[in-house]
Amino acid sequence: MADLFAGIGTSHVPGIGAAVDKGMTQNDYWKPLFDGYEPAREWLAKEAPDVVIIVYNDHASAFSMELIPTFALGVAAEFQPADEGYGPRKVPTVQGHPELAWHLAESLILDEFDMTIVNEMPVDHGLTVPLSITCGQPEAWPFKVIPLCVNVIQYPQPTGNRCYQLGKAIRRAVDSFDRDLKVAIFGTGGMSHQLQGERAGLVNAEFDIAFLDDLTRNVDRLVNISHVEYMRESGSEGAELVMWMIMRGALDDDAKELYRHFHVPASNTAAGLIILENP
Amino acid sequence: MREDRIYSDIPGTYVFDPQHSMQGYHLNMFCMSLNKPENREKFRQDEESYLDRFPLTPEQRQAVLNRDWVGMLRLGGNIYYTFKIAIFDGLSMQQVGALMSGVETEAFQKMMVDGGRPIEGNRFKSEWHNNG
Numbered sequence: 037m038a039d040l041f042a043g044i045g046t047s048h049v050p051g052i053g054a055a056v057d058k059g060m061t062q063n064d065y066w067k068p069l070f071d072g073y074e075p076a077r078e079w080l081a082k083e084a085p086d087v088v089i090i091v092y093n094d095h096a097s098a099f100s101m102e103l104i105p106t107f108a109l110g111v112a113a114e115f116q117p118a119d120e121g122y123g124p125r126k127v128p129t130v131q132g133h134p135e136l137a138w139h140l141a142e143s144l145i146l147d148e149f150d151m152t153i154v155n156e157m158p159v160d161h162g163l164t165v166p167l168s169i170t171c172g173q174p175e176a177w178p179f180k181v182i183p184l185c186v187n188v189i190q191y192p193q194p195t196g197n198r199c200y201q202l203g204k205a206i207r208r209a210v211d212s213f214d215r216d217l218k219v220a221i222f223g224t225g226g227m228s229h230q231l232q233g234e235r236a237g238l239v240n241a242e243f244d245i246a247f248l249d250d251l252t253r254n255v256d257r258l259v260n261i262s263h264v265e266y267m268r269e270s271g272s273e274g275a276e277l278v279m280w281m282i283m284r285g286a287l288d289d290d291a292k293e294l295y296r297h298f299h300v301p302a303s304n305t306a307a308g309l310i311i312l313e314n315p
Numbered sequence: 316m317r318e319d320r321i322y323s324d325i326p327g328t329y330v331f332d333p334q335h336s337m338q339g340y341h342l343n344m345f346c347m348s349l350n351k352p353e354n355r356e357k358f359r360q361d362e363e364s365y366l367d368r369f370p371l372t373p374e375q376r377q378a379v380l381n382r383d384w385v386g387m388l389r390l391g392g393n394i395y396y397t398f399k400i401a402i403f404d405g406l407s408m409q410q411v412g413a414l415m416s417g418v419e420t421e422a423f424q425k426m427m428v429d430g431g432r433p434i435e436g437n438r439f440k441s442e443w444h445n446n447g
Contacts, residue, residue: 050408051407051408095395096343096346096347096350096393096395096396096399097350100343100344100347101336101340101343101344101347101396102344118350119350119351119352120350120399120402121349121350121355121399121402121403122402123352189331189393189395190331190336190393191330191331191332191333192332228431229431230328230432231394231395231398231408231411231412232328232329232388232394232415233327233328233329233385233388233415233416234326234327234385234415234416234417235325235326235327235328235416235432235437236327236411236412236415236416236423236432237412237416237423237426237427237431237432238431238432238434238437239427239430239431239432239433239434240434241430241431242434243434263322264321264322264325267322267325267328267330268322268325268438268439269434269438272325272328272329272330273394300427300430300431301427301428301430301431303407303408303409303427304408304409304412304427304431306431
């Protein structure tokens with residue numbers, strides 16, 4: 037049977053990807069951030085999952101205002117890096133896992149989560165930066181990826197509770213997939229940041245540290261954080277953290293924290309990373 | 316006149332809600348078009364005539380031409396879309412952040428390195444007004 041054994045929460049700041057692509061990870065600005073990623077890379081390489089479900093958001097790349105799916109699941113065999121205005125990132129093509137992805141789609145929809153099913157979807161920094169953070173610069177990504185794209189740009193985003201419940205449904209789906217696969221899930225985005233307006237640059241480290249703490253200590257509090265609380269306390273783009281709740285929902289209630297790293301700033305953002313593992 | 320929402324009292328923040336989305340559809344779709352290299356080239360050759368393809372309001376059109384980053388947000392732009400213009404101009408998110416908050420880039424970068432804009436005093440519009 038497929039086994040969903042662990043989750044990673046991580047920011048997906050485009051500047052982090054650019055630092056990797058331009059070979060700047062060891063300069064004074066970026067080194068403290070990347071040094072903190074090293075233990076996570078070693079852990080992931082050792083665990084060697086077959087498939088990773090990456091929960092992320094598209095930033096006006098694959099989707100525009102023309103079509104705004106709340107939850108879109110990528111079922112294709114491969115996904116190309118998107119052109120976000122600079123030309124596509126020079127990173128490997130992302131290989132999908134159509135069998136598990138279609139099983140997820142079928143199971144989730146019958147479980148009353150009405151997913152949008154996507155066959156053609158370029159993937160932007162929201163998905164490829166977490167791969168760079170956790171894998172560095174390999175010739176090919178070391179596992180298959182199932183993209184789960186969440187609308188967090190157009191208000192209202194799905195609620196934290198809906199995301200958490202979707203995570204639980206994903207777990208039921210993976211548990212019922214009749215093939216021996218080692219599966220991990222990434223929740224990406226955040227942590228506190230505001231890109232827009234006169235309040236640009238907002239960071240709330242206290243909010244972020246409490247969020248990291250409560251992923252294992254008080255999940256109920258996190259599930260119930262409202263949109264307005266996210267926007268006010270963690271910046272208008274901090275609401276991306278609802279995507280971490282999908283990851284958390286997919287893990288056991290008593291999942292353990294293995295590792296965390298928190299660093300300010302990565303460009304305009306507080307960057308966080310946490311590894312949670314089922315007992 | 317915008318209807319007041321529960322988040323309307325957050326200072327310096329333009330929540331991309333249904334009202335914004337209705338108002339900014341064509342502005343944002345213009346920005347989206349810059350994902351294609353051939354469109355970037357056309358915009359580079361003649362910004363005015365490229366903008367003619369999109370039914371922007373005169374205010375939106377002027378905000379684009381003036382690179383009025385906060386103005387575009389007020390007129391329904393979303394930062395992930397308007398940032399496509401910044402990418403086109405070769406600006407970083409930190410430079411645009413500085414322009415939107417009315418400080419020099421160096422000051423903005425220093426604020427970020429020092430831990431970012433603090434939450435204290437930045438939760439409510441009333442806190443900004445009280446501080447002048």
